[in-house]
Amino acid sequence: MGDSPVPSVATSAGNTVAIAQEARRRRAALRSLLIASAAAFAGGVAVVLVQLGVGLVSAGYPPAVQALVCTPLEAPPAAPPSLAVEGDVILPLVQFFAGTRVECRIDAPGADYATWSVVGPVAWVLSGPLDTTLPCQTREEFARQDAAHLRLASCLHLRATQPGLFLVSVTVMQRGIHGFDRARLAVRVVPAPEAAPDAGPANARLEATLRIPAATVAVTRNADLSASFREHGLLPESRSFLRTVHQLAPEESFVSATFHARSAANASPVTIAYVPEQRAVTARFTLRSGPFVDRWSGWVSGTVSIELTRQEPAREIALPEASLAVPGTAVLPLPEGVSAEHAEIVLRRPETGTAVTLKPGEKALLDSVRVTARLVDGGLAIEAAR
Numbered sequence: 058m059g060d061s062p063v064p065s066v067a068t069s070a071g072n073t074v075a076i077a078q079e080a081r082r083r084r085a086a087l088r089s090l091l092i093a094s095a096a097a098f099a100g101g102v103a104v105v106l107v108q109l110g111v112g113l114v115s116a117g118y119p120p121a122v123q124a125l126v127c128t129p130l131e132a133p134p135a136a137p138p139s140l141a142v143e144g145d146v147i148l149p150l151v152q153f154f155a156g157t158r159v160e161c162r163i164d165a166p167g168a169d170y171a172t173w174s175v176v177g178p179v180a181w182v183l184s185g186p187l188d189t190t191l192p193c194q195t196r197e198e199f200a201r202q203d204a205a206h207l208r209l210a211s212c213l214h215l216r217a218t219q220p221g222l223f224l225v226s227v228t229v230m231q232r233g234i235h236g237f238d239r240a241r242l243a244v245r246v247v248p249a250p251e252a253a254p255d256a257g258p259a260n261a262r263l264e265a266t267l268r269i270p271a272a273t274v275a276v277t278r279n280a281d282l283s284a285s286f287r288e289h290g291l292l293p294e295s296r297s298f299l300r301t302v303h304q305l306a307p308e309e310s311f312v313s314a315t316f317h318a319r320s321a322a323n324a325s326p327v328t329i330a331y332v333p334e335q336r337a338v339t340a341r342f343t344l345r346s347g348p349f350v351d352r353w354s355g356w357v358s359g360t361v362s363i364e365l366t367r368q369e370p371a372r373e374i375a376l377p378e379a380s381l382a383v384p385g386t387a388v389l390p391l392p393e394g395v396s397a398e399h400a401e402i403v404l405r406r407p408e409t410g411t412a413v414t415l416k417p418g419e420k421a422l423l424d425s426v427r428v429t430a431r432l433v434d435g436g437l438a439i440e441a442a443r
Contacts, residue, residue, distance in 0.1 A: 119236025120168035120229050127161040127225065127242060129153055130214075141222075141243035148224075150243040153217045154250070160193060161225060162212040163240070168229035171209055172320075177223030177244075184320035184358075185209035187229065200317030204342070204357055207321045217246040261406060261426070263439065265376040265389055268401040271369060275312075278303055278363040282316065282327070285356035286344035295345040295355075302329075302361045303338040312364040314338050323355035338363055378407075381441050383426055388436045397437060402430045404439065 134152055141150035153159060165171070165187075172184040183199055191210035199209065217223075223244045230237045280302040288294055305311060316327040325343040332339055344355030374395060379387040391397060397417060404423060405412040413421040413428070417437075420429045429440045 119234050119238060120165055120231045121238045122163055122165045122168075122227060122229055122240035124164040125161070125225070125227055125240040125242050127151055127159050127244060130158040130160055132157055135245075135247050141245075146241075148241055148243045150245060152245045152247060155218055155220050155246050155248050157217050157246075159215045159217055159244075160212060161215060161242075162193075163227050163229070165211070165227075165229040165238070167231055168238075169232055170230040171211070172228045173209075173213060174226045174228075175223055176226070178219045178221035179223075182319060183209060183213075185318075186322075187211060197317075200319070200359070202318060203326050204316070204318045204321040204324045204359070205326050207318055217244070220246050220248050222246075261381045261383065261424075261441070262408065263379050263381045263387060264405045264407060265379070265437065265439070266403040266405075267374040267376065267391075267395070267397050267437075268403060269369070269372050269374065269395070269397070270399060271371040272399065273366050274369050274396070276309070276365045276367045278365060280338075280361045280363065281359075282340050282361050283356075283358045284342075284344060285354060286323075286346050287352075287354045288346055289349040289352050291348055293345060293347050295343055297343045298341065300340045301335075301337045302340050303363050305336040305338075305365065306367075308368050310366045311336075311338065312366060314361055314363045316340065316359055316361050318357065318359040321357040321359070323353065324357040327357060327359070329361060376437065379439070381439060383441045383443055386438055386440045388433060388438045390436045397432060402437065404428060404430070 132154060135154050136152040139150045141148045161173075163171070168187050170185070171187040172182065174180075174182045181196065183196065185199070185207040186209060188208040189211045191208060191212075193212035193214045194210040195214045199207075202208065223246065225242045225244055226239060227241075228237055228239045282300060282302055284298050284300070286294075286296050288296070303314075311331045314329040314331065316329055318327070323345040327340055327342045330339050330341065331337075338361070340361060342357060344357065346355050347353040374392060376389040376391070379389055381387045401414055401416060403412055403414050404421075406424060409424060411424050413423045415421045415428075415430055417430055417432050420427055422428075425443070427442045429442075431438050431440070
């Protein structure tokens with residue numbers, strides 16, 4: 058009898074079953090992997106959609122200015138609060154006497170950037186990241202900050218010196234939200250009350266002349282500095298700037314210069330330098346900007362205060378004629394920018410032609426009348442006594 062084929066057939070059948078089982082295991086593993094990948098992708102998409110929804114909901118609620126209040130620190134207001142009309146808008150109105158120190162404060166929960174502005178006889182703007190933990194600032198304290206670490210308090214200390222009607226406005230924003238909110242307040246500054254001068258007969262006309270000697274005088278020049286950088290690439294970028302802010306005149310000499318910031322973001326400290334070869338004052342700084350996927354920009358804005366000395370020649374300045382009561386006081390206004398601290402003052406009576414020369418703070422005799430000259434704010438006061 059020949060060999061039996063049964064074992065060979067059994068072995069072949071066993072191999073076929075093993076191969077089929079291995080194929081089923083592979084298909085099951087591949088199916089599990091595909092199901093896990095799909096679940097992970099769906100979970101990621103769900104997280105992104107939830108974050109987008111939260112962002113869209115939050116974008117509908119920009120920060121709000123709940124209060125803008127200005128109160129005097131030294132004296133009561135000039136009048137009770139009232140209302141002012143600007144076009145079709147009715148604004149709160151407060152009144153202060155000239156020279157009063159005023160505290161202006163905002164309450165804006167959720168805001169992280171603010172802009173203060175004042176429009177009127179004197180106008181200015183302060184803008185920067187809002188820090189509610191800071192104590193009240195003055196404009197000078199804000200300007201003295203480093204441009205790279207600028208912070209704006211929610212409270213400002215101001216002094217109302219110039220009479221007139223002012224519009225105080227504050228605008229608040231929040232990073233990532235396109236909306237903003239603004240509050241405005243009308244402020245009227247009125248002259249401080251003065252005691253009525255004693256009446257006296259105006260019995261003498263008086264002419265005054267200033268003899269100003271040649272001198273070296275100190276001069277302050279203010280130059281605006283403003284720049285921005287908005288180039289956006291794949292990565293954050295930066296650019297260095299070099300600006301000439303003042304060119305010295307032949308009679309001027311450089312002493313010092315300081316930068317006072319009004320607003321800055323993503324900016325390096327501003328370096329001020331004097332270039333003797335060019336007789337120029339320069340400002341050097343660097344601005345940064347973000348990539349195109351997060352388009353934040355860099356900017357800096359402020360004022361460069363330049364201290365100079367200037368050679369002034371000797372000159373004579375005739376002041377307006379005045380009537381002088383005896384006893385009494387006459388105040389002669391000085392031209393703007395003229396200092397009489399070291400000048401000689403020549404006083405003359407046109408009726409008699411008599412004249413006398415004296416310096417500020419000195420006394421002299423003019424036709425039996427004792428006259429004293431002294432400097433006051435913006436003028437020359439002549440006092441007469443028998």
